[in-house]
Amino acid sequence: MKLPVLIRLLRAPATAGDYALADWDMILRQAVSANLTASLWAAMDQAGVLERIPAPARTHLDWSRRLAERHSAAVCWEVAKIAEALRTVDTPFILLKGAAYVMARLPAARGRLFSDVDIMVPRERLLDVEGALMMHGWMSEKQDAYDQRYYRDWMHELPPMRNVRRSTTIDVHHAILPPTARAHPDSALLRSAAVDLEHAGAGVQVLSPTDMVLHSATHLFFDGEFDHGLRDMVDLDRLLRQFGSDPAFWSALPGRAAQLELARPLFYALRYVRLLFGTPVPPAVMVEVDRLGRPGAAMLKLMDAMFERTLVPPHASCSDRWTGAARFCLYVRGNWLRMPPLMLMRHLFHKAFLSSKTTPLA
Amino acid sequence: MTTVASLPAGALEALLAGPGLYLHTGPFINHITADNAPIAAGIARMYGDYRVAESTAFADFHVHFDSAAPWRRWWHRQVRFSHDGFRPFAPLPREQGFAMFEWMLNWCVSSRAHDYLIIHAAVVEKNGCAAVLPAPPGSGKSTLCAALVHRGWRLLSDELALVRLADGLIVPLPRPISLKNVSIDVMRAYLDAPVFSTPVGSTHKGTVAHLKAPADSVARSDDTAHPAWVIFPKYAPGEAAVLTPMPRARAFMELADNAFNFSMLGGAGFDAMGDLIERSDAYRFRYSVLDEAIDVFAELARRRP
Numbered sequence: 062m063k064l065p066v067l068i069r070l071l072r073a074p075a076t077a078g079d080y081a082l083a084d085w086d087m088i089l090r091q092a093v094s095a096n097l098t099a100s101l102w103a104a105m106d107q108a109g110v111l112e113r114i115p116a117p118a119r120t121h122l123d124w125s126r127r128l129a130e131r132h133s134a135a136v137c138w139e140v141a142k143i144a145e146a147l148r149t150v151d152t153p154f155i156l157l158k159g160a161a162y163v164m165a166r167l168p169a170a171r172g173r174l175f176s177d178v179d180i181m182v183p184r185e186r187l188l189d190v191e192g193a194l195m196m197h198g199w200m201s202e203k204q205d206a207y208d209q210r211y212y213r214d215w216m217h218e219l220p221p222m223r224n225v226r227r228s229t230t231i232d233v234h235h236a237i238l239p240p241t242a243r244a245h246p247d248s249a250l251l252r253s254a255a256v257d258l259e260h261a262g263a264g265v266q267v268l269s270p271t272d273m274v275l276h277s278a279t280h281l282f283f284d285g286e287f288d289h290g291l292r293d294m295v296d297l298d299r300l301l302r303q304f305g306s307d308p309a310f311w312s313a314l315p316g317r318a319a320q321l322e323l324a325r326p327l328f329y330a331l332r333y334v335r336l337l338f339g340t341p342v343p344p345a346v347m348v349e350v351d352r353l354g355r356p357g358a359a360m361l362k363l364m365d366a367m368f369e370r371t372l373v374p375p376h377a378s379c380s381d382r383w384t385g386a387a388r389f390c391l392y393v394r395g396n397w398l399r400m401p402p403l404m405l406m407r408h409l410f411h412k413a414f415l416s417s418k419t420t421p422l423a
Numbered sequence: 424m425t426t427v428a429s430l431p432a433g434a435l436e437a438l439l440a441g442p443g444l445y446l447h448t449g450p451f452i453n454h455i456t457a458d459n460a461p462i463a464a465g466i467a468r469m470y471g472d473y474r475v476a477e478s479t480a481f482a483d484f485h486v487h488f489d490s491a492a493p494w495r496r497w498w499h500r501q502v503r504f505s506h507d508g509f510r511p512f513a514p515l516p517r518e519q520g521f522a523m524f525e526w527m528l529n530w531c532v533s534s535r536a537h538d539y540l541i542i543h544a545a546v547v548e549k550n551g552c553a554a555v556l557p558a559p560p561g562s563g564k565s566t567l568c569a570a571l572v573h574r575g576w577r578l579l580s581d582e583l584a585l586v587r588l589a590d591g592l593i594v595p596l597p598r599p600i601s602l603k604n605v606s607i608d609v610m611r612a613y614l615d616a617p618v619f620s621t622p623v624g625s626t627h628k629g630t631v632a633h634l635k636a637p638a639d640s641v642a643r644s645d646d647t648a649h650p651a652w653v654i655f656p657k658y659a660p661g662e663a664a665v666l667t668p669m670p671r672a673r674a675f676m677e678l679a680d681n682a683f684n685f686s687m688l689g690g691a692g693f694d695a696m697g698d699l700i701e702r703s704d705a706y707r708f709r710y711s712v713l714d715e716a717i718d719v720f721a722e723l724a725r726r727r728p
Contacts, residue, residue: 083480090485090507117452117481120538127537131689377508 062336062369065379067091067101071295072338074104078113085118087378094376095291096174098122099129103172129172136163139178139229144262146197150189153264155181155255157234157276161267162296164258169299173292177221177230183252184235191219191233199224199231207411216241237276238283242399246279246321270304271317278330279323285395287371287388291337294372297330298338305341315349328354333368367391428471439463443485445476449585449596449644451536453528454482457520458489459502465521465620469599469633472641484531488520506531519623522631525601529582532596533683539585539594540695541683546579546593547571549724552651553593555584555703557681560628563658563710566606569634570713571720573614578640579648583683588691591698592647597640599633607632613713651727653678653705664715666706666723674705 067088070077080088092098102122105111111119140160147154156164159175182190191201199222203209212220217236223229236248254269268276277300281293304310318327328350334340356364370387373379396405427435427446438444443456444466457463476482485507490500491514500517503510504527511530515523533541544557545568554576558564565581572578579595587594599620602610607630610617618635653674654666675696679685685692710716 081480082478086481094508115481117483121483124535124537127688127691131687134689375508 065091065373067374068337071104074108075110077105077110082115085115089118089121091374091376091378095374097292098125099172099174100295102126132174133163136160140164140261143231144265146193147190147264150186150193152182152186153266155266155268157181164261165267168303169296177232179232179234181234187219187235194222198226237279239399241401241404244322246323250321270310271314274300275318275321275323275327278326282326282329283398285392287391288375290372291374294334294337297334298340301334301340311343311346315346315353319353324354333372425475426471427473427475435467436463445479445482447474447476448598450594451483452476454485456487459517459520461518461520462488462524465524469620469635472638486527519626521620522623522626525599525633532583537684537688538588540588540688540692542584542678543681543683544584545581546584547576548579548648549576551648552727553579553648554652554654555650556654556656557678558656562656564656565600565602566609567656567716569600569602569610570613570717572637572640574717577643578636586695586699588695591695593650594647595644597636597644599636601631601633603631604629610634650699650703652723653703654708656708659709660711662709662711664710664719666708666719669705669707671700671705675700
C-alpha cells in the first residue's frame with residue numbers, strides 16, 4: 062500500500078527536513094482534511110525539527126499550535142466544571158477519548174483536537190447525572206421524542222447535552238457500545254479497572270491502559286464514519302507506544318479483549334496501526350490476537366480494501382475510484398454492527414420520512 | 424514580476440479552469456480554481472495589479488468554486504465554494520459569484536491565520552501611521568475607507584485588520600472595497616472614474632459591488648504600519664464631522680467585540696489587544712459629509728509627529 066505523504070512523515074518525524082516546499086503543501090492539505098494539523102505540529106515539535114521546515118509551512122504549523130494550546134486549556138476548564146456539577150451525584154465518572162488523554166497528560170493528548178467531552182457513568186445513575194448537569198446549565202440538544210428514545214433506549218448514551226453558557230457539548234455514556242450492538246463489553250468490568258486522576262479532582266477517572274486502547278479500537282472499528290479515522294489511528298499508535306513500554310500491558314491485552322468481547326476490533330487496530338505507522342507490537346501478542354479475532358480470509362481481504370481507503374486522509378490526493386464505495390460500505394457496516402436488521406430498517410425509515418407521529422412498525 | 428493584468432489574453436480563464444491561479448493577496452498566496460463566469464470577470468477587473476505567484480509549489484489557501492450539482496450549470500444556476508474539498512457553506516445564486524469569492528477569501532484568513540489578531544475593521548495609513556476603523560455593518564466604515572484611500576491615505580484593508588502578534592505591526596491585506604446599496608452611488612459620484620465590479624442585487628446584504636483597490640496600495644502590500652489611531656466611525660445624516668476621544672478601556676472592549684479570534688488566542692490575544700490600545704489614540708467619529716471627514720483625518724495625521 063502506498064502511504065500518503067502525511068503518514069510517511071508522521072511515521073518518521075525526523076525526516077521533516079527532507080521534504081521540499083511543494084511536499085509540505087500537500088502534507089498540510091492532507092493534515093487539514095484529517096483534522097491533524099495540531100498533531101502534526103506536536104510531532105514536529107517533539108522531534109525538534111520545526112526549524113528545518115520551510116517557513117511558509119512552519120507558519121501554518123504555528124497557526125495550529127495556537128489552536129492546540131487554546132483547546133487544551135479549554136478542556137481542562139470544562140472538565141473542572143463537569144466535576145463541580147457532578148459532585149452532588151457522588152459517583153465517579155470516567156473520561157473517555159480526547160478528554161481522557163488531555164487530563165491524564167498522555168503524549169496522545171498533544172495537538173489532539175475534538176469537539177465534545179465524553180464521560181461514562183453507571184447506567185443506574187444516568188438520570189441523577191442528567192439532573193445534576195441540567196442544574197448546572199447543560200440542556201439536552203435533541204428534543205424530538207424519537208431522538209430521545211433512540212438515545213435512551215437503544216443507544217448507550219444520553220442525547221448530547223449543550224452548556225448554555227459555554228456552548229460546549231457533553232456526551233454521557235453508560236457503556237462503550239450500544240446494548241443493541243453485536244458485542245457487549247461489560248461496563249462494570251471497565252469501571253472496576255478504572256484509574257483515579259487525583260490532580261483532576263474528586264471523582265474523575267480514566268480507563269485503565271488496556272481498556273483505553275480497546276475503547277479507542279472499538280470506537281473506530283464499530284463506527285460508520287471515518288473522517289476521524291486517521292486521527293484515531295494516530296491516537297492508537299501513540300497509546301500503544303506509551304503503554305507498550307510495560308510488558309505487563311502486552312501480556313494482559315489479548316485476554317482483556319476476549320473478556321470484553323472486543324477481540325475483532327483489537328485485531329483490526331493492531332493490523333492497521335502497524336501497516337500505517339509501523340507501531341512495534343510483540344509477535345507473541347499478534348499471534349494471540351490473530352487466534353482470538355482474525356476474520357475469515359475473504360472477509361479480511363474485503364476489510365483491507367475498505368480500510369486502506371478510509372483510514373487515510375479524506376483528501377482528494379488519497380482517494381481512488383473505489384473510495385466512495387468503500388466509505389458507503391463501511392457506513393452500512395457501522396450501522397449494522399450497532400443495530401439488529403429490523404431495528405435498523407425502522408430507524409432508517411423513520412429518519413427518511415421524519416414523521417414523529419407514526420406508530421412504530423411491527 | 425507578473426501581475427494578473429499582464430497575463431496573456433485567455434490565460435487567466437485557462438488557469439482558473441485548469442491548474443489554478445496562484446494569487447498574492449497581502450501575506451497570503453491563494454490557489455484559486457473556478458468554474459463561474461462572474462468570478463473570472465471579477466478577478467480580471469478587480470485584481471489586475473495583483474501579483475501572480477512565481478511558483479506554484481505552495482499556497483496558503485486552496486479555494487474552488489463550481490456550480491454544485493451538474494444541472495445547476497443551467498437551471499437555477501448556483502455557485503458553490505469548497506476549501507480543498509471541505510464545503511462549509513450553502514451555495515448561492517450564480518450571479519453572486521464574485522461577492523462569494525470575496526467573502527470566502529475573508530473567511531479563509533479569519534478562520535485560520537492565527538499568527539495575527541484579526542479585527543473586523545478597515546485600516547488606512549498615512550506617514551507610516553495606521554488608523555484602525557472597526558464598525559459593525561452599516562455604519563459607513565467602507566464608504567469612509569473608500570473615500571480616504573483616494574484622498575491621500577493608503578489602503579491596508581477594508582475588512583480584516585491583521586495585527587501581527589510577534590511585533591504588533593499591522594500587515595497589509597489590500598483587497599477590493601465592498602460597498603452596499605446607496606454607498607455605491609455615493610462613491611460613483613465622489614470619485615474620479617472609479618472601477619466597480621458588476622453590482623449584484625438581492626444578496627443577504629442588499630445590493631453589493633466592489634471597488635478596485637488603488638494600485639499604489641496594492642504595490643505596497645509588504646509595507647507594514649504602526650497603529651496610531653482606533654476610530655469608531657458612524658455615518659449620521661446631517662451631522663458635522665466630530666471626533667470624540669474615547670476612554671481606553673471602552674475602546675479595548677469594543678475592539679475585542681469586533682475581533683474574530685480574540686477569544687481563540689487567549690492570553691496572547693489579550694496582550695496584543697492591550698498593546699494596540701496603548702499605542703493608539705481612541706475616538707468615536709460621527710460624520711455625514713465626506714469632504715469634512717477627509718479634513719478631520721488630514722488634521723489628525725498632521726498633528727501626529
